Amino acid sequence: xxxxxxxxxxxxxxxxxxxxxxxxxxxxxxxxxxxxxxxxxxxxxxxxxxxxxxxxxxxxxxxxxxxxxxxxxxxxxxxxxxxxxxxxxxxxxxxxxxxxxxxxxxxxxxxxxxxxxxxxxxxxxxxxxxxxxxxxxxxxxxxxxxxxxxxxxxxxxxxxxxxxxxxxxxxxxxxxxxxxxxxxxxxxxxxxxxxxxxxxxxxxxxxxxxxxxxxxxxxxxxxxxxxxxxxxxxxxxxxxxxxxxxxxxxxxxxxxxxxxxxxxxxxxxxxxxxxxxxxxxxxxxxxxxxxxxxxxxxxxxxxxxxxxxxxxxxxxxxxxxxxxxxxxxxxxxxxxxxxxxxxxxxxxxxxxxxxxxxxxxxxxxxxxxxxxxxxxxxxxxxxxxxxxxxxxxxxxxxxxxxxxxxxxxxxxxxxxxxxxxxxxxxxxxxxxxxxxxxxxxxxxxxxxxxxxxxxxxxxxxxxxxxxxxxxxxxxxxxxxxxxxxx
Numbered sequence: 001x002x003x004x005x006x007x008x009x010x011x012x013x014x015x016x017x018x019x020x021x022x023x024x025x026x027x028x029x030x031x032x033x034x035x036x037x038x039x040x041x042x043x044x045x046x047x048x049x050x051x052x053x054x055x056x057x058x059x060x061x062x063x064x065x066x067x068x069x070x071x072x073x074x075x076x077x078x079x080x081x082x083x084x085x086x087x088x089x090x091x092x093x094x095x096x097x098x099x100x101x102x103x104x105x106x107x108x109x110x111x112x113x114x115x116x117x118x119x120x121x122x123x124x125x126x127x128x129x130x131x132x133x134x135x136x137x138x139x140x141x142x143x144x145x146x147x148x149x150x151x152x153x154x155x156x157x158x159x160x161x162x163x164x165x166x167x168x169x170x171x172x173x174x175x176x177x178x179x180x181x182x183x184x185x186x187x188x189x190x191x192x193x194x195x196x197x198x199x200x201x202x203x204x205x206x207x208x209x210x211x212x213x214x215x216x217x218x219x220x221x222x223x224x225x226x227x228x229x230x231x232x233x234x235x236x237x238x239x240x241x242x243x244x245x246x247x248x249x250x251x252x253x254x255x256x257x258x259x260x261x262x263x264x265x266x267x268x269x270x271x272x273x274x275x276x277x278x279x280x281x282x283x284x285x286x287x288x289x290x291x292x293x294x295x296x297x298x299x300x301x302x303x304x305x306x307x308x309x310x311x312x313x314x315x316x317x318x319x320x321x322x323x324x325x326x327x328x329x330x331x332x333x334x335x336x337x338x339x340x341x342x343x344x345x346x347x348x349x350x351x352x353x354x355x356x357x358x359x360x361x362x363x364x365x366x367x368x369x370x371x372x373x374x375x376x377x378x379x380x381x382x383x384x385x386x387x388x389x390x391x392x393x394x395x396x397x398x399x400x401x402x403x404x405x406x407x408x409x410x411x412x413x414x415x416x417x418x419x420x421x422x423x424x425x426x427x428x429x430x431x432x433x434x435x436x437x438x439x440x441x442x443x444x445x446x447x448x449x450x451x452x453x454x455x456x457x458x459x460x461x462x463x464x465x466x467x468x469x470x471x472x473x474x475x476x477x478x479x480x481x482x483x484x485x486x
Contacts, residue, residue, distance in 0.1 A: 147176030165436030194474025217259025248275035
């Protein structure tokens with residue numbers, strides 16, 4: 001299994017790709033070709049074995065996949081199913097938030113630290129510095145996975161005023177001798193840009209025996225585990241006799257950085273009968289407009305919304321899809337990425353867009369519509385969802401109204417509603433009271449649902465990280481951490 005960069009002929013083994021995170025030329029690692037995969041046999045397995053088989057296929061050489069997965073998930077998820085599939089009216093909700101941080105990132109970020117540790121051990125590198133930009137959920141999930149892991153330092157950058165109170169509390173209370181958490185005066189795109197610049201500038205300054213890597217979905221080791229839950233959803237629909245083997249299933253995916261939905265596309269590349277992938281955006285609708293016009297244009301207002309993990313204008317993983325749609329034309333990928341960096345906009349040839357539209361379709365849902373979805377789903381189905389998942393349900397509703405499709409449609413439910421209790425309360429027509437912790441209890445009392453234990457514990461934790469830096473100071477902060485000065 002060989003990986004190559006989206007921007008040049010550079011190639012790497014799976015362990016090298018996981019360890020590096022980003023290719024030396026700034027590109028993202030993609031499979032040179034997808035392996036033959038017994039997808040039908042995979043569907044007969046329990047969830048952890050599905051995950052192990054996917055990892056063994058995509059990341060050979062990164063250790064014993066079965067043992068790695070068992071250690072990654074055992075005792076961390078509140079259900080042995082990992083990602084339960086729940087019927088909600090005429091749709092299905094794939095609940096990805098039953099892990100330690102109550103967000104879908106747990107599925108991958110429980111695995112990634114073990115992948116990186118194994119790759120580090122085999123490479124002889126002494127210390128890996130993990131750099132992570134987060135729009136809310138990745139940060140805590142990465143911190144949870146990497147804290148106190150030998151041979152690693154984990155640094156998370158989050159937008160100072162761009163995450164929910166609960167998301168912020170999860171990060172700034174994180175314990176660990178190898179943990180650094182910094183608020184950035186800007187939005188997620190500023191954090192992500194800063195991390196990429198730090199990669200480019202600091203890799204030549206690292207002391208002997210040190211290396212940089214990433215916990216964002218730009219790291220193939222973070223993306224690969226996410227394919228598994230598409231297989232899990234399909235297997236459960238088979239078990240429930242909703243579909244027959246080989247019939248397609250559509251997925252609606254709340255989308256910001258394009259990693260979660262790209263995992264669905266890669267699952268399709270491995271043989272899973274994935275139909276249409278609905279790219280569900282909030283008011284920051286750059287992806288929706290791109291899918292409809294072929295023009296990716298970030299020159300627009302940035303909105304802070306009820307679904308902060310999707311408040312993104314530069315979706316890094318789209319580069320991987322472009323590479324695929326352009327037939328591996330690295331020069332054209334570079335042209336697009338250079339134009340994005342210089343001008344904030346690029347246009348994709350129509351032939352490539354036609355290939356993209358065979359699998360992807362974009363929809364948008366603003367906060368008002370999202371709150372309406374939360375309320376109507378609760379009142380009609382007695383099912384509570386968070387604002388990100390509501391965007392996914394809205395996209396599903398629009399798609400069905402537009403197409404009349406009879407294909408089973410699964411909405412990826414990406415976070416517990418209690419992580420965004422204030423917005424959910426408002427959606428239900430109730431005024432939130434107090435801080436985020438009181439709002440969680442208020443929501444529990446209103447709905448009769450239980451606050452996840454890890455979220456309940458937050459109110460008793462001490463704030464340990466108070467650093468706030470300018471958007472231009474990310475690289476220098478990383479430099480200081482690498483030198484042991486911060």
